[in-house]
Amino acid sequence: MNQTPPERTTPRTPTIALTPTGMPIAISRRYNKIWTIILFCAIAMGAMIGVPLYGYLYHYTWLDWSLFGLLYVVSGLGITVGYHRLMAHRSFDCPNWVKGALLIAGAWALQNSAIKWASDHLRHHAHCDDEKDPYNAQLGFWHSHCGWLFTPDQYADPKYATRVANDPVAIWQHQHYPLLVLSGLAGTFLIGFLHNGLMGGIGCFLLAGLGRTFAVLNSTFCINSVCHLWGRQPHGTSDSSRDSWLVSLVTFGEGYHNYHHMYPTDFRNGPNWYHFDPSKWLILGLASLGLATSLRTGSYVEDPLARTN
Ligand SMILES: [Zn+2]
Numbered sequence: 001m002n003q004t005p006p007e008r009t010t011p012r013t014p015t016i017a018l019t020p021t022g023m024p025i026a027i028s029r030r031y032n033k034i035w036t037i038i039l040f041c042a043i044a045m046g047a048m049i050g051v052p053l054y055g056y057l058y059h060y061t062w063l064d065w066s067l068f069g070l071l072y073v074v075s076g077l078g079i080t081v082g083y084h085r086l087m088a089h090r091s092f093d094c095p096n097w098v099k100g101a102l103l104i105a106g107a108w109a110l111q112n113s114a115i116k117w118a119s120d121h122l123r124h125h126a127h128c129d130d131e132k133d134p135y136n137a138q139l140g141f142w143h144s145h146c147g148w149l150f151t152p153d154q155y156a157d158p159k160y161a162t163r164v165a166n167d168p169v170a171i172w173q174h175q176h177y178p179l180l181v182l183s184g185l186a187g188t189f190l191i192g193f194l195h196n197g198l199m200g201g202i203g204c205f206l207l208a209g210l211g212r213t214f215a216v217l218n219s220t221f222c223i224n225s226v227c228h229l230w231g232r233q234p235h236g237t238s239d240s241s242r243d244s245w246l247v248s249l250v251t252f253g254e255g256y257h258n259y260h261h262m263y264p265t266d267f268r269n270g271p272n273w274y275h276f277d278p279s280k281w282l283i284l285g286l287a288s289l290g291l292a293t294s295l296r297t298g299s300y301v302e303d304p305l306a307r308t309n
């Protein structure tokens, strides 16, 4: 017998996002859209022109490459574990200091504050494939990958931010988001500068700052584009979500997107032991240290006949 997919994620309280003191949190799409476009264009230009040009003229050091790899992992997991599985889907609980650390790491990926990110993401789950889906894959690869950043979003709705916007750690991160982004980028320059002077600082900033941010952005974008256009649908066909192990390799397990859409509150995206899902492993690691509790799972059944619609 077929499993019934869980209800789509729809916030229960359709009100404006408020802080604990009752103050509305500014989440103006218009304001954010302008800054998002400016920042994205600057990062893309720096990554596609500045990074290879510097590499050709001066070469990158082991420190630049090491920091590139380290920050790719740290900021990537900040998005997948912090923004996605913890804040958007509440798939586990953790102490505030762990949440704060994850949200700082997520801010370094330059994907907006956790409140904004989770708001858009919950609307994606609630309206997948229709006109209110911010990354609507029915409009093609470009739109679902990053074209949506440049498109006016007439369906932005603060009700999807309500729950996350009442989390004190998320409020703190939202209020300090520009500073956190700057700390991530400036940190790469400082480390390179201390190691090899001005040109060392510029090289480290270009590769581990701009280049790494552009790489993490595009790997996240692949979830909304590739994982809604190409791949298998072993867990359900009620929307366009698909599983892609290839995307999982660069997104710390988020490529098992068909499973995730069917069981969005599951702390795993790859439910089987052999699925490459480092985000799941980090959550299990935190749980073994007592730093993650209440891990939620979907009612996944191994029988393949039970997984096909
Ligand atoms: Zn999706």
Ligand SMILES: [Zn+2]
Binding pocket: 084, 088, 089, 121, 125, 260, 264
């Ligand atoms: Zn999700």
